[in-house]
Amino acid sequence: MKESNFITFLNNKQFGARIGAFGLAVFLWLFVVSNNNYSTIINIPIEVRNLNERKRAYKKEIPQIAKVRFKGKGRSIIKTLLLKDFVKDFKLVIDLDRISEEYNFFLNDYYNKYPQKVSIPSAFELQYVEVIYPDSIHISLDEYMVKNVRIKSNIVINPSPGYIKVGKPYLDSSLITIAGAKNVIQSIDFIYTDNDTFDNIDIPINTTVSLKRINNTLIEYSFLKVNYTQDIQAISERIVSSVPVIIKNNLKGLVVRKNPSTVSLTIVGGINYIAKIEPTDIIVSIDFTYQWSPKKQFYEPTIIVPEGIINWKDLTPRNIELAVAKESD
Secondary structure: OOHHHHHHHHHHHHHHHHHHHHHHHHHHHHHHHOOOEEEEEEEEEEEEEOOOOOOEEEOOOOOOEEEEEEEEEHHHHHHHHHHHHHOOOOEEEEEOOOOOOEEEEEHHHHHHHOHHHEEOOHHHOOEEEEEEEOOEEEEEEEEEEEEEEEEEOOEEEEEOOOEEEEEEEEEOOOEEEEEEEHHHHOOOOEEEEOOEEEEEEOOOEEEEEEEOOOOOOOOEEOOOEEEEEEEEEEEEEEEEEEEEEEEEOOOOOEEEEEEOOEEEEEEEEEHHHHHOOOHHHOEEEEEHHHHOOOOOOEEOOEEEOOOOOOEEEEEEOOOEEEEEEEOOO
């Protein structure tokens, strides 16, 4: 064995011996002190019981954790610290059985009067001393209210160049049921999705989005996520022919003939969307009452295309000839 390797070997041996000695010292220390009596502060959960959840609800949040001083032997305290998070029966209990609307619980007075409300598993062998924090809890109750409200989207879609959003975004549920204290619930009209942005999108989106939680954790939601869908299509053009010309507000006793009776134009929009557009979906009209003049022969029609079409162009012909005559008797 080389000298450098031998020195390393000795150092490793010495390091292991030091760790073993330290562990033995800690074990002996715990063995000696575990029989001594100590006091310590431990965080334990607060459980509120006997709230009629169908009739009453909390107006304000209630602390979930209390800092409590206990005393006991060292081994009991160590055991408690190691196991407390895995034991359900280690808690402070507050009973709302006789509370109607509001009440201040001064915790040390309360638990001195009702020591059975301090739940300590017998295996922990601890003795309750006092509550350090909070010193009191204010319970404020209100009528329990259930309400259906609409969901609004906070999702922003930015399609890639040459693509377009087609139609409105779709949420698989437009309503959500919320419940809680009446003074809070009655002021809520909408629940929004979380803010999110999708950039450079060139395919339809189908994803799950979370709902934004109102700054009140006491409000119950019937669900916390919704499916979000938005169609994305490539931008294209299409010529639509034989679009009928409509005469609006014709005067009684007059016969209006139009030439031609149909037109064609080019529409721009999502490739799949514009493929389904029929000529009758496009409104080409002339308002006789407001546009006609005996001195005028040709008229430019008004064009209304379906929602979702980006633009229209190349109207052929651009002007419609109107011939007006009286109705024959």
